[in-house]
Amino acid sequence: xxxxxxxxxxxxxxxxxxxxxxxxxxxxxxxxxxxxxxxxxxxxxxxxxxxxxxxxxxxxxxxxxxxxxxxxxxxxxxxxxxxxxxxxxxxxxxxxxxxxxxxxxxxxxxxxxxxxxxxxxxxxxxxxxxxxxxxxxxxxxxxxxxxxxxxxxxxxxxx
Amino acid sequence: xxxxxxxxxxxxxxxxxxxxxxxxxxxxxxxxxxxxxxxxxxxxxxxxxxxxxxxxxxxxxxxxxxxxxxxxxxxxxxxxxxxxxxxxxxxxxxxxxxxxxxxxxxxxxxxxxxxxxxxxxxxxxxxxxxxxxxxxxxxxxx
Numbered sequence: 001x002x003x004x005x006x007x008x009x010x011x012x013x014x015x016x017x018x019x020x021x022x023x024x025x026x027x028x029x030x031x032x033x034x035x036x037x038x039x040x041x042x043x044x045x046x047x048x049x050x051x052x053x054x055x056x057x058x059x060x061x062x063x064x065x066x067x068x069x070x071x072x073x074x075x076x077x078x079x080x081x082x083x084x085x086x087x088x089x090x091x092x093x094x095x096x097x098x099x100x101x102x103x104x105x106x107x108x109x110x111x112x113x114x115x116x117x118x119x120x121x122x123x124x125x126x127x128x129x130x131x132x133x134x135x136x137x138x139x140x141x142x143x144x145x146x147x148x149x150x151x152x153x154x155x156x157x158x159x
Numbered sequence: 160x161x162x163x164x165x166x167x168x169x170x171x172x173x174x175x176x177x178x179x180x181x182x183x184x185x186x187x188x189x190x191x192x193x194x195x196x197x198x199x200x201x202x203x204x205x206x207x208x209x210x211x212x213x214x215x216x217x218x219x220x221x222x223x224x225x226x227x228x229x230x231x232x233x234x235x236x237x238x239x240x241x242x243x244x245x246x247x248x249x250x251x252x253x254x255x256x257x258x259x260x261x262x263x264x265x266x267x268x269x270x271x272x273x274x275x276x277x278x279x280x281x282x283x284x285x286x287x288x289x290x291x292x293x294x295x296x297x298x299x300x301x
Contacts, residue, residue, distance in 0.1 A: 014295065106221050106222075107221055114292075116289060118286050118289060119282045119285045119286055119289070120282060121275075121278050121279050121282045122224070123226065124224035124225070124226045124227060125224040125225020125226045125227075125228070125229075125271075125274070125275060125278065126224035126225070127278065127282060138222070140221040141221075141225075141278065142219075142221065144278075144281060144285070147285060148281075148284065148285060148288070151285060151288035151289060151292070152288060154288075154292055
């Protein structure tokens with residue numbers, strides 16, 4: 001028996017990015033292949049970022065990136081679990097990162113807006129940003145306007 | 160623009176404005192009747208303008224908070240006032256100076272507070288937008 005895949009497309013304005021739900025009786029190899037195919041298409045639009053971890057080259061999915069920042073002469077890429085080094089400048093990374101998701105918040109940092117838990121302002125007058133994973137950083141006041149614009153047009157569709 | 164270039168431009172603008180103000184003040188009789196050199200007066204006025212305007216560059220330093228920037232700028236400006244205006248005898252230090260000093264601090268405090276409240280409201284708006292995004296994400300995950 002040939003396993004046919006039924007595809008249903010639902011047009012919904014609240015989804016800025018495609019949201020894929022796979023309904024299946026059991027998780028088979030066919031389902032895994034479908035997931036791979038979808039991820040490959042997604043990654044071709046927003047490529048994974050090459051990064052180094054303990055001298056090993058890894059490819060990090062953009063949706064896993066929490067922040068990218070400079071530390072001395074290094075560019076560090078942080079996910080919720082690991083910190084990688086990247087051999088590109090922040091400006092170079094901005095060209096490949098999804099501009100609807102990533103935002104430069106200072107001279108030395110780019111963040112994934114979808115990983116942000118909240119912003120705050122302390123008595124020192126510094127705007128802080130806290131991520132879902134507990135990491136904290138600060139936002140340059142000169143970048144706030146861009147953050148507000150991105151927040152205004154953002155609609156998260158990822159799971 | 161690099162911070163150094165901004166500092167140079169700010170300082171230059173301050174120097175020119177300071178000189179212009181110095182020239183205007185020179186035209187006020189009590190000032191120019193005290194046997195001072197116009198050139199010295201104008202140059203010192205220029206320096207008087209250069210220092211606070213150059214110091215305003217601190218507000219461009221991204222990693223510094225608003226409070227630090229305000230305190231440093233206030234301190235530099237006050238030091239300029241005391242370090243230039245008194246030796247130049249633009250005014251005599253009197254007990255009433257204390258009132259002026261308090262007023263100076265209060266003005267800077269008001270400027271800081273106005274800035275702080277503005278950013279507090281801005282951050283609240285950002286969090287509100289973020290909450291809307293998060294709640295939409297939670298709805299889609301149900």
